[in-house]
Amino acid sequence: MKIVDARVIVTCPGRNLVTLKIETDEGIYGIGDATLNGRELAVVAYLEEHVAPALIGRDPSSIEDIWQFFYRGAYWRRGPVTMSAIGAVDMALWDIMGKAAGMPLYKLLGGKSRDRVMVYGHATGHDIEGCLEEVARHVEQGYRAVRVQCGIPGIASTYGVAKKAGERYEPADSSLPSENVWSTSKYLNHVPKLFQAVRERFGDDLHVLHDVHHRLTPIEAARLGKEVEPYHLFWLEDCVPAENQSAFRLIRQHTTTPLAVGEVFNSIHDCRELIESQSIDYIRATLTHAGGITHMRRIAALAELYHVRTGFHGPTDLSPVCMGAALHFDTWVPNFGIQEHMPHSEEIEAVFPHAYRFEDGHFTPGETPGHGVDIDEALAGKYPYRRASLPVNRLEDGTLWHW
Ligand SMILES: O=C(O)[C@H](O)[C@@H](O)[C@H](O)[C@H](O)CO
Numbered sequence: 001m002k003i004v005d006a007r008v009i010v011t012c013p014g015r016n017l018v019t020l021k022i023e024t025d026e027g028i029y030g031i032g033d034a035t036l037n038g039r040e041l042a043v044v045a046y047l048e049e050h051v052a053p054a055l056i057g058r059d060p061s062s063i064e065d066i067w068q069f070f071y072r073g074a075y076w077r078r079g080p081v082t083m084s085a086i087g088a089v090d091m092a093l094w095d096i097m098g099k100a101a102g103m104p105l106y107k108l109l110g111g112k113s114r115d116r117v118m119v120y121g122h123a124t125g126h127d128i129e130g131c132l133e134e135v136a137r138h139v140e141q142g143y144r145a146v147r148v149q150c151g152i153p154g155i156a157s158t159y160g161v162a163k164k165a166g167e168r169y170e171p172a173d174s175s176l177p178s179e180n181v182w183s184t185s186k187y188l189n190h191v192p193k194l195f196q197a198v199r200e201r202f203g204d205d206l207h208v209l210h211d212v213h214h215r216l217t218p219i220e221a222a223r224l225g226k227e228v229e230p231y232h233l234f235w236l237e238d239c240v241p242a243e244n245q246s247a248f249r250l251i252r253q254h255t256t257t258p259l260a261v262g263e264v265f266n267s268i269h270d271c272r273e274l275i276e277s278q279s280i281d282y283i284r285a286t287l288t289h290a291g292g293i294t295h296m297r298r299i300a301a302l303a304e305l306y307h308v309r310t311g312f313h314g315p316t317d318l319s320p321v322c323m324g325a326a327l328h329f330d331t332w333v334p335n336f337g338i339q340e341h342m343p344h345s346e347e348i349e350a351v352f353p354h355a356y357r358f359e360d361g362h363f364t365p366g367e368t369p370g371h372g373v374d375i376d377e378a379l380a381g382k383y384p385y386r387r388a389s390l391p392v393n394r395l396e397d398g399t400l401w402h403w
């Protein structure tokens with residue numbers, strides 16, 4: 001089998017999504033998600049200029065060699081653009097091999113480690129009561145795990161909360177970055193009350209997660225982790241920016257609240273120290289941004305040695321293609337933790353028909369050969385790209401802060 005074509009499909013059914021489609025001389029094709037929120041066309045250019053031409057003529061079953069060609073061969077290694085391009089190639093090649101073998105991806109990886117995949121949904125509210133109503137809705141739908149985010153009194157907007165109640169949350173909300181204002185002290189004084197209210201209303205069995213979104217210093221994160229211990233969160237996510245991996249050792253000394261990090265990571269080198277020092281409990285890097293299945297298997301295998309579990313990033317700014325492939329990986333990987341689930345819109349679901357199904361708070365990946373997700377190119381073509389950027393954040397004194 002030989003690769004005869006590789007092309008990029010950009011579509012914007014409510015938000016930009018980038019898909020790589022690799023076609024072979026035997027009529028089998030595979031697709032991969034190459035979406036990098038706010039930097040989509042950078043990945044498109046990388047794929048079209050430096051990847052697609054070099055794929056033609058290769059054997060799609062040489063997944064490892066092709067991965068090494070685009071990683072070691074790039075010279076300028078790592079980074080979200082490069083690794084998202086490699087991730088899309090890798091996802092598409094595994095899809096092709098699953099189809100050629102007549103096997104769903106999880107079987108190709110080594111078979112089922114679990115019957116279904118537990119996911120967590122997003123409950124948000126402008127205030128605590130609004131968030132509790134959303135938690136109740138998720139519990140009614142069968143979710144066992146819910147991430148809770150709420151507005152902070154005294155701050156106009158905050159991460160994770162849609163502008164209008166009931167609206168879908170989409171952070172890339174303007175062509176050029178919009179400016180948010182942040183106050184750590186207002187946040188730290190308020191957010192523990194959210195978890196207390198959730199536990200009082202829903203009891204102890206519901207898994208409760210929270211995303212700090214990179215905004216604290218290590219000692220502030222230590223304070224928060226300690227204060228919320230009575231509410232035994234499933235995880236506190238991205239509590240500090242993670243370029244400095246050793247910062248998590250300081251947090252770890254002060255709190256038993258489990259820590260999750262890594263949605264912005266794109267290689268094993270971003271998290272090796274974190275994992276080996278057992279400074280985290282869940283690794284969030286996912287297939288698109290971290291070099292695909294081939295690389296994520298290495299990260300998961302390292303994590304397993306140190307009792308760290310997977311917790312794939314799964315927002316609506318990753319396409320159903322990544323979600324489908326991720327659910328197969330989640331079904332196989334021995335040290336699975338949890339899978340993020342932000343429901344895609346009906347428009348996006350129509351562009352990307354898929355075999356994965358939601359039931360009773362869990363997903364199953366489906367038995368379709370490959371990852372079980374396709375793209376309706378005609379429909380995709382009806383939604384032209386339109387630039388959208390993630391916001392920036394400033395402290396109340398104007399300091400440019402972490403968004
Ligand atoms: O936990 C999450 O799902 C993430 O933090 C997202 O909300 C990111 O902000 C978004 O994916 C950026 O594009």
Ligand SMILES: [Mg+2]
Pocket residue numbers: 211213237238263
């Ligand atoms: Mg996050």
